[in-house]
Amino acid sequence: MGVKEVFERAKSVEIERSHHTSNKEETHQSDLPGQGAPGLAPVPALYEAPPRSDITLEEYMFYAQVQREQEKLYGAAGVAVEANAPHGSGYLTDAKEKKPSSEDASQHSQGGVQAGVAKPQVNNTDASTFDQLDGLSDTEKESRNAHRAIKTATWVAIFYLITTDILGPYGAPYAMSQNGYVTGNVMYIVMGFCAWWCGILLWKLFMQLDSARYPVKTYGDLGERVVGSWMRWLFNALQTLQLIINVGLLCLTNGQALSQVISGAPGNANLCFSVCVVIFSLIGMAFAQVQTFRGLGFAASTAVYQNIAIVIISMAAIIKYGPYIAGAQASYGNDYPYNNQPVMTSAFVSYDITQKVNGLMNMVFAYGGAMIFPELMAEMRRPMDFWKGMIGAQALICTVYLVYANVVYAYQGQYVLGQSYNGIAKYSFQTVCNMLAILSGTIAAALYGNVGLKVVYVNTVQAVFKGPALNTPRGRVIWASISVVYWALAFVIASSIPQVQTISGLIAAIAIMNFSYSFPFMLALIFYIKRDAMQGDVAYAPGYPALRQDTWRQWSRWQRGLFGGHYEIGGIVIPSILIKVVLLFMTLGSYTLSGLGMYGSGESIKEVFDSTAAATSFGCAAPV
Structure with a gap:
């Protein structure tokens, strides 16, 4: 299925959703000129109702790591989105069926997975063939694939x-x-x-x-x-x-x-x-x-x-x-x-x-x-x-x-x-x-x-x-x-x-x-504290809840969040607490x-x- 068919199919799915789904599933777009693929109609699925609130930060970060590795291997959005690239119902259907060869890589601007390249691992998961959309409904998969198809801006x-x-x-x-x-x-x-x-x-x-x-x-x-x-x-x-x-x-x-x-x-x-x-x-x-x-x-x-x-x-x-x-x-x-x-x-x-x-x-x-x-x-x-x-x-x-x-x-x-x-x-x-x-x-x-x-x-x-x-x-x-x-x-x-x-x-x-x-500044400070506090926690695995060794009611987690982590700029290691103090100072200064x-x-x-x-x-x- 080509990009044109993906857009047409996304349109029909969106129309069907507006008549047969609940309000939580209804979506629509922000048609900002200049965004998306030139000459192609934007997919009407850019704004969605607020997502589920039970998803943990560990889960978001795991899938983000997989996403970045897949982008390195297959190009934009995990899989190449050139005009002739196949798009199956699954997220990496084409990647599973046929790994891009070195000859294929020369035909795509972002290259492919060449022979001898080590498969990237994320929390003991093979990111090269991991299907991010596994477990989602068909409607949700269509929405995600439609969004992926418009990720073409350079x-x-x-x-x-x-x-x-x-x-x-x-x-x-x-x-x-x-x-x-x-x-x-x-x-x-x-x-x-x-x-x-x-x-x-x-x-x-x-x-x-x-x-x-x-x-x-x-x-x-x-x-x-x-x-x-x-x-x-x-x-x-x-x-x-x-x-x-x-x-x-x-x-x-x-x-x-x-x-x-x-x-x-x-x-x-x-x-x-x-x-x-x-x-x-x-x-x-x-x-x-x-x-x-x-x-x-x-x-x-x-x-x-x-x-x-x-x-x-x-x-x-x-x-x-x-x-x-x-x-x-x-x-x-x-x-x-x-x-x-x-x-x-x-x-x-x-x-x-x-x-x-x-x-x-x-x-x-x-x-x-x-x-x-x-x-x-x-x-x-x-x-x-x-x-x-x-x-x-x-x-x-x-x-x-x-x-x-x-x-x-x-x-x-x-x-x-x-x-x-x-x-x-x-x-x-x-x-x-x-x-x-x-x-x-x-x-x-x-x-x-x-x-x-x-x-x-x-x-x-x-x-x-x-x-x-x-x-x-x-x-x-x-x-x-x-x-x-x-x-x-x-x-x-x-x-x-x-x-x-x-x-x-x-x-x-x-x-x-x-x-x-x-x-x-504020979001970066809070994120770094939460991320560094994960040191020592059990690595996240898809389908399982996040397993933490302590809670924010205990000083041990705050201690790791404030003083943990590794920051290196130009080969120079900077103490974690120093980075966070600077971010705190900039946050308070900005609000002031x-x-x-x-x-x-x-x-x-x-x-x-x-x-x-x-x-x-x-x-x-x-x-x-």
């Missing part, structure tokens, strides 16, 4: 996806202006390094917990397996909050861009700012009625080039025409302390702590993309290569941020706006950047809204209220109703806090800071910074509304 594709999702340097100059050259550059590099570090930690957790039998598909899966089911619900709630505020922020920036284009046009044209935000909220409601976004795949893939075009055009225009003082006055007020002064820059600035923290939260927002890293790894042909794409993307993103922030701050100083392209003094260049930003922002808002709605639908409608599958007539009606409420809430968020720099700082403090920094960011953002929002020239909630005056 590390190069991951590089583009991460860059497309994260790269958005328009708030970088504002963050630099709130901290100064020295503090701003140092913090951008430090935050970039920490973002890379946390990406590596998420990758390591994925590699030790993901398998064909128990695939990791979302951030919540990692939280549940390391901590418990309550952590999945916390992650899902924060993810929903982040996505809806993200959607509101995009409606706000698009409305701000549209208002600026209209008000700057020849004549006396004008449109109420809140109406501009309403327009994009209504567009979002219309897009939300389309449950998949395969048609937007090409447009979404061009977002990175649109961003680069805006960066180049805005830098050139700002260098030539200088600051847009009228826009700064509209945003910060005529009583702004540095108003009507020459452009001023500084290595260090004397703003109060709340403004500096809000600038720092904008830096956090700039690197906020770790929430989707597990989803990206879940679609990779070789997840072990994720680090290549992630490091390359983070290096490019950090470089662009530093160059853009320094150049714009140097030429605009204290007049930098929250969205830098809004601060172009020449209307023609300002309009070009605004229109490009509206196009990319509309696509991004549609995607975030789609993902956010599916998170709400799966975890609320299906998991809590036992509602119907999304692809049923009743499911589509419920979806349409929820989408209207969802985008209405996004409008309320955007219009109630009509300042880009403050709302981006707020969402960074509440969710992005934690998903990108706090949670990876998150709390400080919430306070700083709240104070910044208060100051904005106290300003006489600031745009008011649900008002007609534009922020710029």
Whole structure:
């Protein structure tokens, strides 16, 4: 059976499941453009109801070890998934019937098992022929095989996806202006390094917990397996909050861009700012009625080039025409302390702590993309290569941020706006950047809204209220109703806090800071303690419960968890407790910074509304 047949069969199985299975078995997809195999329809089985809670960490880790060994032997997902590769009903049917020869290996990009290669062993189990799906129902096997079939993304594709999702340097100059050259550059590099570090930690957790039998598909899966089911619900709630505020922020920036284009046009044209935000909220409601976004795949893939075009055009225009003082006055007020002064820059600035923290939260927002890293790894042909794409993307993103922030701050100083392209003094260049930003922002808002709605639908409608599958007539009606409420809430968020720099700082403090920094450090710390405590336990065997020599109520297990384990970096052995102390320090520091960011953002929002020239909630005056 070829890949095409697998996709068709998966579709028919999913339709049948929606009519004949319980709500716990109903699944549906997140159709993110750019993910999955080019030209192939995504399999509708990416989101599932929460898995069983009785599975132990030892079982997850055993199957993950088997998975990694099978990937080394047979290519992606344990067995090659090239167009002509056979896929039987069993997970390794083709591997059992015929081991790939050296001649076969030359025909497959990932190679095969050649003669003389030792068979890998995992807990005295031959990983080369072990069937991970043994004991699952036929429906579950179909679902797992369908998911395995779409694991085709390469590390190069991951590089583009991460860059497309994260790269958005328009708030970088504002963050630099709130901290100064020295503090701003140092913090951008430090935050970039920490973002890379946390990406590596998420990758390591994925590699030790993901398998064909128990695939990791979302951030919540990692939280549940390391901590418990309550952590999945916390992650899902924060993810929903982040996505809806993200959607509101995009409606706000698009409305701000549209208002600026209209008000700057020849004549006396004008449109109420809140109406501009309403327009994009209504567009979002219309897009939300389309449950998949395969048609937007090409447009979404061009977002990175649109961003680069805006960066180049805005830098050139700002260098030539200088600051847009009228826009700064509209945003910060005529009583702004540095108003009507020459452009001023500084290595260090004397703003109060709340403004500096809000600038720092904008830096956090700039690197906020770790929430989707597990989803990206879940679609990779070789997840072990994720680090290549992630490091390359983070290096490019950090470089662009530093160059853009320094150049714009140097030429605009204290007049930098929250969205830098809004601060172009020449209307023609300002309009070009605004229109490009509206196009990319509309696509991004549609995607975030789609993902956010599916998170709400799966975890609320299906998991809590036992509602119907999304692809049923009743499911589509419920979806349409929820989408209207969802985008209405996004409008309320955007219009109630009509300042880009403050709302981006707020969402960074509440969710992005934690998903990108706090949670990876915390999950890694807890996982390493639990993993190292397994020393001395009976090795896990499939079909048998985990046998532990003691419990967490005994100091002996804590002792092994804290001081056990072996860590070696570059041939240097590092004490286990030192690694865990560092992770604990970073976890507490991240949570502290998150709390400080919430306070700083709240104070910044208060100051904005106290300003006489600031745009008011649900008002007609534009922020710029």
